Amino acid sequence: MNYHIIWGTKYRNKVLSDDIEDSLKRMLLHIAEEYGFSIVHMEIGLDNHIHLLVSAPPKLSVTNIVRWLKGISARLLLQEYPELKKAYWKTSDRHLWSSSYFVESIGTTNQDAIAKYIDDQRRKEIDFDETQRR
Template identity: 45%
Template sequence: MVNIKHGRGYVYAIEYHIVWCVKYQHKILVEELDVRLKEILLKIASDYAFTISEMESDKDHIHLLVECTPQHAIPSMIKVLKGISARLLFKEFPHLKKKLGDGHLWNPSYFIATASEHTEEQIRKYIQDQKVK
């Protein structure tokens, strides 16, 4: 169920299903890079006061279920998640820049959908099942 939260003068329950891909769909989100990416994304979410309640990758893309306040602007959240994660991963895994050629980790586009209480469990199951094939 969606968590109902309270702000100053308002009540809300906001969740987004967010997906973005590695540039050129290179299948690099494996092993230690995959683990490190998830650690970085959780830290970013904590630093910027939103919650990643589910997260899974499938070698060339990542799925997130994000809970946030009405004050969080989607483009800003995406920019922060993709920008900081790319910078830190390039720093920690220098071979990535050579593999990707142009020095961009993420495809510039992304998918986002709102999650209602009726679809939240379906999205959670989909994200959790990404590695179970």
């Protein structure tokens, strides 16, 4: 099964840049390998959300895949980058990710189109952001 998955940071805080972006991508690939699925394409958009193209065996539910990716990556990122805690004002019950997410299943005929869309996210969203500032 192939899925296009998107989720964002809580409060849409723009914290997914530079070293944090690199660490997040590395962590997500490691989580996928550990749990038996693969991330075919991945890109951060506007430093506050992530697009993934995930390929998984049918025995794995997409709900569990998202739970693993969001839960483990949030815990690891907050440990590795304590400065992220400043973006989230509560002293307890901090959450890096918004509780919601988007997922759609992808057929093999649409996989290339979705992969290109994900790969183009950074450039398109930066271009759009710059247009909005003018």
